[in-house]
Amino acid sequence: KQEVTQIPAALSVPEGENLVLNCSFTDSAIYNLQWFRQDPGKGLTSLLLIQSSQREQTSGRLNASLDKSSGRSTLYIAASQPGDSATYLCAVQETSGSRLTFGEGTQLTVNP
Amino acid sequence: GAGVSQSPRYKVAKRGQDVALRCDPISGHVSLFWYQQALGQGPEFLTYFQNEAQLDKSGLPSDRFFAERPEGSVSTLKIQRTQQEDSAVYLCASSFGGFFNEQFFGPGTRLTVL
Numbered sequence: 001k002q003e004v005t006q007i008p009a010a011l012s013v014p015e016g017e018n019l020v021l022n023c024s025f026t027d028s029a030i031y032n033l034q035w036f037r038q039d040p041g042k043g044l045t046s047l048l049l050i051q052s053s054q055r056e057q058t059s060g061r062l063n064a065s066l067d068k069s070s071g072r073s074t075l076y077i078a079a080s081q082p083g084d085s086a087t088y089l090c091a092v093q094e095t096s097g098s099r100l101t102f103g104e105g106t107q108l109t110v111n112p
Numbered sequence: 113g114a115g116v117s118q119s120p121r122y123k124v125a126k127r128g129q130d131v132a133l134r135c136d137p138i139s140g141h142v143s144l145f146w147y148q149q150a151l152g153q154g155p156e157f158l159t160y161f162q163n164e165a166q167l168d169k170s171g172l173p174s175d176r177f178f179a180e181r182p183e184g185s186v187s188t189l190k191i192q193r194t195q196q197e198d199s200a201v202y203l204c205a206s207s208f209g210g211f212f213n214e215q216f217f218g219p220g221t222r223l224t225v226l
Contacts, residue, residue: 041222043116101157
């Protein structure tokens with residue numbers, strides 16, 4: 001059974017700092033990996049999707065990398081802002097099925 | 113529509129009541145997914161539809177949970193005889209093609225069972 005782990009569970013940083021969120025998964029037979037943002041009381045907003053054949057994706061200040069063989073992904077946020085405060089979730093989609101398997105998330109607080 | 117919508121946004125039920133949660137996917141999206149998110153946890157898969165066909169219901173936690181999508185568009189998740197452990201946010205997602213397409217999520221329905 002696929003298991004997804006995110007480290008750290010919570011992170012508090014001052015504004016302007018660059019930061020890295022980590023995601024690991026146990027089964028490397030994945031089709032893609034997605035990073036989502038969730039604000040309190042809201043649904044999930046997709047940030048980046050990396051296909052299994054890709055190594056990284058970039059969108060603005062966000063960069064996500066994928067090392068499928070080692071079962072790891074990182075989300076890099078450059079020059080963090082208070083508006084980045086949210087819970088960040090990673091999810092993998094296995095080649096065998098339809099479901100996304102999520103980690104428990106990293107709760108990020110960026111202090112002004 | 114502009115995005116996935118869900119109703120109601122909040123639902124309070126007494127233990128033992130039946131509830132029905134609605135999901136309106138993005139227009140034209142073939143695939144529809146339901147997930148359950150307990151407080152402080154990541155979402156967990158419940159079930160998947162392709163058009164009106166329920167292709168995977170392996171995540172439904174018990175036979176009290178039932179989902180349908182009769183015309184291949186709107187979907188309803190029904191929970192019978194609700195229990196306190198059913199309290200969670202229920203998220204719906206849709207994707208354009210088969211399940212290997214990016215999933216777009218709705219705002220969720222927060223269910224509280226007293």
